[in-house]
Amino acid sequence: MLDVAVEEARQGLAEGGIPIGAALFSADGSVLGRGHNRRVQQDDPSVHAETDAFRAAGRQRNYRSTVMVTTLSPCWYCSGLVRQFNIGALIVGESTTFRGGHDWLAEHGVSVTVLDDARCVEMMTDFIAARPDLWAEDIGE
Numbered sequence: 001m002l003d004v005a006v007e008e009a010r011q012g013l014a015e016g017g018i019p020i021g022a023a024l025f026s027a028d029g030s031v032l033g034r035g036h037n038r039r040v041q042q043d044d045p046s047v048h049a050e051t052d053a054f055r056a057a058g059r060q061r062n063y064r065s066t067v068m069v070t071t072l073s074p075c076w077y078c079s080g081l082v083r084q085f086n087i088g089a090l091i092v093g094e095s096t097t098f099r100g101g102h103d104w105l106a107e108h109g110v111s112v113t114v115l116d117d118a119r120c121v122e123m124m125t126d127f128i129a130a131r132p133d134l135w136a137e138d139i140g141e
């Protein structure tokens with residue numbers, strides 16, 4: 001499932017954006033929606049990978065059985081989205097370059113898996129080194 005999110009992150013990078021991708025899956029493993037950070041592309045700081053994937057999935061009757069997969073530990077905004085809609089599971093590509101709210105989500109009953117995926121770590125490490133200004137903007141520093 002992480003492969004879909006990584007594809008999205010790479011697409012974002014190719015577009016000149018921030019390489020964070022995500023996808024929302026149903027319990028049977030099918031993709032409900034996928035997306036990537038489009039802060040730069042759409043001049044919109046609210047389009048994070050998770051919100052983009054969430055919006056692409058459209059209306060779902062219930063989110064408890066869905067799985068949010070993201071290349072990077074979710075920021076507070078996206079952690080809030082997972083909690084607000086009662087998404088049951090979260091799979092995180094890596095939390096080395098940025099540690100968001102995944103521990104908080106685990107404390108509140110979300111099934112959290114951190115994969116420590118080398119592709120995700122390398123992509124963010126390279127991006128942060130290349131565009132520290134853009135990264136600081138994205139995390140509000």
Ligand SMILES: [Zn+2]
Pocket residue numbers: 048049050074075076077078079
């Ligand atoms: Zn976010």
